[in-house]
Amino acid sequence: MVVHSKNEALMCKVFPSSLGPVVMRWFDGLKECPINSFQELTRAFGARFVTCNRVPHPLDSLLSMTMRKGETLKAYSDRSRVEVRPALRFSDEDKVGTLQPHDDALxxxxxxxxxxxxxxxxxxxxxxxxxxxxxxxxxxxxxxxxxxxxxxxxxxxxxxxxxxxxxxxxxxxxxxxxxxxxxxxxxxxxxxxxxxxxxxxxxxxxxxxxxxxxxxxxxxxxxxxxxxxxxxxxxxxxxxxxxxxxxxxxxxx
Known part of the structure; x- marks a missing residue:
């Protein structure tokens, strides 16, 4: 990718070769018009899949955790590192493929x-x-x-x-x-x-x-x-x- 960093058409073609099945469904659903450069493609990718990132517990919740009766130090440490489920959010990228504005039911x-x-x-x-x-x-x-x-x-x-x-x-x-x-x-x-x-x-x-x-x-x-x-x-x-x-x-x- 470094060698061809100025060849955006080639970079866009190579991009899907590293994608998993879930991301490929998103990639295959993209329209041709909205993406005009590799930079726009990476921005769309980041905006769409940022919700899949693991989110750590906020500091306040970690400070409020106490050791349970009979809990070992290792178990307490492991519990403090447990991460929450992915956040469920919607962005403008989720409108791709829909006719806007609309008042349709779901x-x-x-x-x-x-x-x-x-x-x-x-x-x-x-x-x-x-x-x-x-x-x-x-x-x-x-x-x-x-x-x-x-x-x-x-x-x-x-x-x-x-x-x-x-x-x-x-x-x-x-x-x-x-x-x-x-x-x-x-x-x-x-x-x-x-x-x-x-x-x-x-x-x-x-x-x-x-x-x-x-x-x-x-x-x-x-x-x-x-x-x-x-x-x-x-x-x-x-x-x-x-x-x-x-x-x-x-x-x-």
């Missing part, structure tokens, strides 16, 4: 009950995970699989929703798998399911509707869930049809 694809399910709404303002009845049938689940659930539920329009019951299913987002209790409802929605705060907390995820992206820690790395913005806007089609009386419910993928 919609992703998740593996639910062993099936890839599209048009799953991610809503940290909701307190319970919802599965719509069309998806429940699409997953080949039967009524006897449902547990009783009789708590009242009100929809976005303020009307009471017909509850079918509750079911616990495995949900996979990226490489992480967690158990989720879905309330199954018989109501119209352009989405197949809604992921709410319990899933956010179980996964440790942070979402951004501005960047249309979900981030979560995996070891010392930051993984992402990204969905096509066009799919989000496709959800508007069944809404229009439903309002005109042409479609009664969202279909399962």
């Amino acid at each position: 919609v992703v694809t998740l593996k639910i009950g062993g099936y890839d399910v599209k048009r799953v709404s991610v809503d940290q303002g909701s307190g319970a995970e919802i599965m719509y009845h069309d998806l429940y049938k699409g997953l080949k689940l039967r009524p006897e699989h449902l547990a009783c659930y009789d708590c009242p539920l009100v929809g976005f329009d303020g009307k009471a929703i017909i509850l079918k019951g509750q079911i616990r299913l495995l949900v996979q987002g990226g490489l992480e798998v967690v158990e989720v209790d879905f309330i199954v409802v018989d109501a119209y929605s352009p989405y197949t399911a809604i992921m709410a705060r319990p899933w956010f907390h179980a996964m440790g995820v942070v979402s951004s509707t501005l960047h249309l992206k979900v981030k979560y820690p995996l070891g010392d790395q930051v993984e992402e869930l990204i969905e096509s913005q066009s799919m989000t806007r496709e959800c508007l089609v069944p809404v229009i049809r439903h309002q005109s009386g042409g479609e009664s419910s969202a279909y399962a993928e």
